[in-house]
Amino acid sequence: MSKVLARRGRWSAYKLVMTQAAVAGSVSIVFFAVWGVQFGYSALAGGSIAVLPNFVFATLAFSHMGASSSAKVIKTFYWGEAVKLLLTIAMFSLAFIKLEVVFMPLFVCYTLALIVHWTAPLYFKQS
8 A cells, every 4th residue: 555655646746847847848948939049058957957856856755655664754755855955956066067057047947947846736636
């Protein structure tokens, strides 16, 4: 039963990450179409900085479920959040050091992808 719960939770988290990726991709396309390649590339980098750590968190956090493994659930959530935070810091550092990004589209796309995550209860029905 716990594997079914973990699979259901992981699928819900992956649905959210796919929605974030769709929003980030759409915003990147808009930046590319309106302002050019550099802006689209920067927006894509910002979206990736928001989406990839959330994917890693979803994979780690929903690896265990159920009352019998509650200590593992808490441990994997903490590890998932720690890895997510460190990965976000590393990706921002790499974007600023190695890429020639434009700050505005990077932060706009990053923020929009985070807003999708924060407002998920409004548009996802829990089943």
